[in-house]
Amino acid sequence: MGSPPPALRNKGRYFLAALALAGGLWACRRPETVPATAAAPVPPTPTTPAPATASPPASRAAAQPLPSGCLAQAPAAQPAPPPPQPLSGRLGLWVAEVDPATLRPLRAVATHPDEVFPLASTYKQAVLWAVLRQFDAGALLPTERFDVTRENQSLGDYPYDDTNVKDLTIRMIQHSDNTATDILHRRVGLKAVQALADDLGLCHTRLILPTKAWWVAEAGLSDTFNGTHLWETATGEDRERLAAAIDADAQKYRFDYLQRRLDAYFEGDADPANDLRVHNLSTPYEFATLLAHEYLRPGLSPRALKWQHEVAALGFGRSALRAEAAHNVAAFYGKGGNGWRILTYTGYFQTKDGRHVVYAFMQHGSDQTYTMPNTRRAFAWINAGVDALLGEQKPAPTEGKAPAVRPAVP
Known part of the structure; x- marks a missing residue:
């Protein structure tokens, strides 16, 4: 599919359907009880894998040996079924049933689980976890309020002034609000969100x-980013210092000026390799590992767990699962993201017979510039992976005509 209509383009290519992710092509709004606990996270086993075979270093995490303390490459898994419907570009998939005690995969299917992809808005699940941890630590309150300013306004829709933290988390997950995300990300600290991955060895x-920071970098507006070759490989304090400087650059620009510069970039010679330089990133296996910890062993208090359940259940994906149509989903948490030739869907669900499934679908360099129409194709593949693990999820019989689908977000 070609570019979206001008009315959509004017909203910005990296977020232009972020609001629709909560409703998308299906509506999913039926949170149910999940047997969450406040136990401490179970760290993955850090190992140093054997050197990987040569492959393009920009797209494959396994191109270099991992330092000690990093999570190993994905364990052995069955090849994922081929996508039931055509999907272009680089593709990655990890669908696994995990042991709720150890959080390690019991069985999995995969395609390129160790390749690196841009996360787009699916990373916002990590921001939610960081907020909840700081709530438990007494570092913020759900009633703390924020205004939208020239500095913190990102692309897309944005919250009203005086919106509190709890409502910002809802807007971030349900509506994929970028300004709400950036306010929260900066409030907890850039380092706090990154630490969620670092503590698990997700190297x-x-x-x-924050969202505005990576867009400013991709638009060529960050003097810090333009002036260094260290960013892509930076870790620890070096990465924190550079990220803070790039984010400071981002806050100098009005959102509408940034939008015009992004439009010019994407209408010109946009290079998909730049996405890997500026975006938040992960591999299907690593991000699914993070989600297993976030949703099964987040180390949160009962109050924070209640908040997590209320908000994370609003993310997109539940009604796109065939397991939901089969009345086999007891709880669901998830999120999607899209951008210029980028599409991601990641999440966790528990079946009614007590099995725990995590999934991560990632697409980069799609033939479609506007990727949201690939949503059905993406979930056809995710569902094929779930069927391979759990057995075919057959839709339950319905009486009469099915009700019309009404997206939750226009």
Whole structure:
């Protein structure tokens, strides 16, 4: 499919359907009880894998041996079924049933689980986890309020002034609001979100930049980013310092000026390799590992767990699962993201017979510039992976005509 209509283009290519992710092509709004606990996270086993075979270093995490302390490459898994419907570009998929005690995969299907992809808005799940941890630490209150300013306004829709933290988390997950995300990300600290990955040894996962910061970098507006070759490989304090400087650059620009510069970039010679330089990143396996910890062993208090359940259940994906049509989903948390030739869908669900499934679908360099129409194709593949693990999820019989689908977000 070609470019979206001008009315959509004017909203910005990296967020132009972010609001629709909560409603998308289906509506999913039926949160149910999940047996969450406040136990401490179970760290993955850090190992140093054997050197990988040569492959393009820009797209494959396994191109270099991992340092000690990093999570190993994805464990052995069955090849994922081929996508039931055509999908272009680089593709990655990890669908796994995980042990709720160890959080390690019991069985999995995969395609390129160790390749690195841009996360787009699916990274916002990590921001939610960081907020909840700081709530438990007494570092912020759900009633703390924020205004939208020239500095913090990002692309797309944005919250009203005086919106509190709790409502910002809802807007971030349900409506994929970028300004709400950036306010929260900066409030907890850039380092705090990145630490969620670092503490788990997810050495190919970058979560440190707010949305406006990566767009300013990709638009060529960050003097810090333009002036260094260290950003892509920076870790620890070096990455924190550079991220803070790139984010400071981002806050100098009005959102509408940034939008015009992004439009010019994407209408020109946009290079998909730049996405990997500026976006928050992960691999299908690493990000699914993070989600298993976030939703099964987040180390949160009962109050924070209640908040997590209320908000994370609003993310897109539940009604796109065939397991939901089969009345086999007891709880669901998820999120999607899209951008210029980018599409991601990641999440967790528990079946009614007590099995725990995480999934991560990632697409980069799609033939379609506007990727939201690929949503059905993406979930056809995710569902094929779920069927391979759990058995075919057959839709339950319905009586009469099915009700019309009404997206939750226009």
